Amino acid sequence: MCELLAMSANVPTDICFSFKGLRERGGRTGPHKDGWGIAFYEGKGNCTFKDPQPSYQSRIAELVSDHPIKSKSVIAHIRQANRGNVSMANTHPFTRELWGRYWTYAHNGQLTGYRDLPYSRFKPVGTTDSERAFCYLMSELYQHYGDDMPNRKTAFNFIRRRLDGLRELGVFNMLLTDGEYLLAYCTSKLHWITRRAPFSIARLSDVDVDIDFAEETTPNDVVSVITTEPLTNNEHWHKMACGESQLFHYGEPV
Amino acid sequence: MCELLAMSANVPTDICFSFKGLRERGGRTGPHKDGWGIAFYEGKGNCTFKDPQPSYQSRIAELVSDHPIKSKSVIAHIRQANRGNVSMANTHPFTRELWGRYWTYAHNGQLTGYRDLPYSRFKPVGTTDSERAFCYLMSELYQHYGDDMPNRKTAFNFIRRRLDGLRELGVFNMLLTDGEYLLAYCTSKLHWITRRAPFSIARLSDVDVDIDFAEETTPNDVVSVITTEPLTNNEHWHKMACGESQLFHYGEPV
Numbered sequence A, B: 001m002c003e004l005l006a007m008s009a010n011v012p013t014d015i016c017f018s019f020k021g022l023r024e025r026g027g028r029t030g031p032h033k034d035g036w037g038i039a040f041y042e043g044k045g046n047c048t049f050k051d052p053q054p055s056y057q058s059r060i061a062e063l064v065s066d067h068p069i070k071s072k073s074v075i076a077h078i079r080q081a082n083r084g085n086v087s088m089a090n091t092h093p094f095t096r097e098l099w100g101r102y103w104t105y106a107h108n109g110q111l112t113g114y115r116d117l118p119y120s121r122f123k124p125v126g127t128t129d130s131e132r133a134f135c136y137l138m139s140e141l142y143q144h145y146g147d148d149m150p151n152r153k154t155a156f157n158f159i160r161r162r163l164d165g166l167r168e169l170g171v172f173n174m175l176l177t178d179g180e181y182l183l184a185y186c187t188s189k190l191h192w193i194t195r196r197a198p199f200s201i202a203r204l205s206d207v208d209v210d211i212d213f214a215e216e217t218t219p220n221d222v223v224s225v226i227t228t229e230p231l232t233n234n235e236h237w238h239k240m241a242c243g244e245s246q247l248f249h250y251g252e253p254v
Helices: A014-026 A058-064 A127-143 A153-170 B015-022 B059-066 B129-145 B152-169
Strands: A001-013 A038-043 A045-051 A069-078 A094-098 A099-111 A170-177 A181-185 A193-197 A200-203 A210-212 A224-228 A243-250 B002-013 B036-042 B046-049 B071-078 B094-098 B099-113 B168-175 B181-185 B191-196 B201-203 B211-212 B224-229 B245-249
Touching: A001 A014, A001 A181, A014 A058, A014 A069, A014 A224, A038 A099, A045 A058, A045 A099, A045 A170, A045 B046, A058 B059, A058 B168, A069 A170, A069 A210, A094 A127, A094 B015, A099 A127, A099 B046, A099 B152, A127 A153, A153 A170, A153 A181, A153 A243, A181 A224, A210 B191, A224 A243, B002 B015, B002 B099, B002 B168, B002 B181, B015 B059, B015 B071, B036 B059, B036 B099, B046 B059, B071 B099, B071 B168, B094 B129, B094 B224, B129 B152, B152 B245, B181 B224
Parallel strands: none
Antiparallel strands: A001 A069, A001 A224, A038 A045, A038 A069, A094 A099, A099 A170, A170 A181, A181 A243, A193 A224, A200 A210, B002 B071, B002 B224, B036 B046, B036 B071, B094 B099, B099 B168, B168 B181, B181 B245, B191 B224, B201 B211
């Protein structure tokens, strides 16, 4: 299995604090040593750092956890391989362009019968069940709406219905963003929290670090964080149920 | 204008030496301060580091020039914006998936009338003439061959013919790779060199660094480097002519 992390925010925000916690689980406090990746959006553009090395040893992960990259939408993943070997091609998150936007996705779980999932416009490059499911979802989206981009909330709701079908195949916790909206879907384990004023101090569970968000934010900031297991031990995280999904728009649950 | 750098090799090779030279031109020895990016392939997978900041000041660029990431195919770009603002969406290189492979591209030059270039399957996310031309080329490729991947040498030769049309629109120096083949196309300025045994010492032009490739390589290594201006001042670089293209396959000019 793997661990997921995402952020949706109404102002460009760095994810150093949360990533510092996640990174420890990539081979130190957790067994997810088969690579990691993180995608940051800046407007419609994005940049993805990936490394098939364990995140807790990775120099690139060290940079990402120390160097504040400000973004309104982030998806990160640390991997414990089950389907597909350890390689760059199998390292999440995955990105495809549709309708002039980059769509980025990461998955935690394991699917049976995934080789029968149809895809058309988007083809897998690697050999994971995860990327196969992503290509299926994106191909379905294109097949349904064609060349003209629909209202994106409508598009994400279409994806939600397809996800309800996918969960018949196994464990499917998923994150998907187009840089503006971010969708979280849970079948076994996913938690989220929305931080807004008045901000307070948060303490990481995996490493002895705390942060006073009141010093890092302005009163109008709204920042949601989604993760497999809560990253802090002094805040209340919403635990998602099987089949539950949550869409975020620039930090706000919608 | 911008500067380009690429590497094609028969064994996974790092590009630290060449990138160290290029990076200086991103705001210090050259005016290319409007962002930079570099894509590395590992097998069919790839990873692209991008930053709209000047490369000579960028912590991410510092990491890339110090930390040996081994790859058989690399494309890098430092940007001096002309068409399109300075942003992540306009930062090269650009990547799209076709036929289950990632295609990565960077361009140096300036095109007139580029807004008339047709595209279909692949749409630009940013606003540069460069990405528009990339989407045109990739859409043409798909439109010509359909869903079944042709022999890739044939596909690159098809692209070459379309490039001969594109150069009517202005300056078009370009790099394109699918991780195995790498195509360089020149209309104004592009140089390349193939290094093979017996290897010797190379000296960077932009910074006081030299390297003894004999110590870094095995006798069977073949490594081609393509760049706007020669990066070393004690080797012979092949200067490409207007309309000249060169395809490389794992380091070998073919």
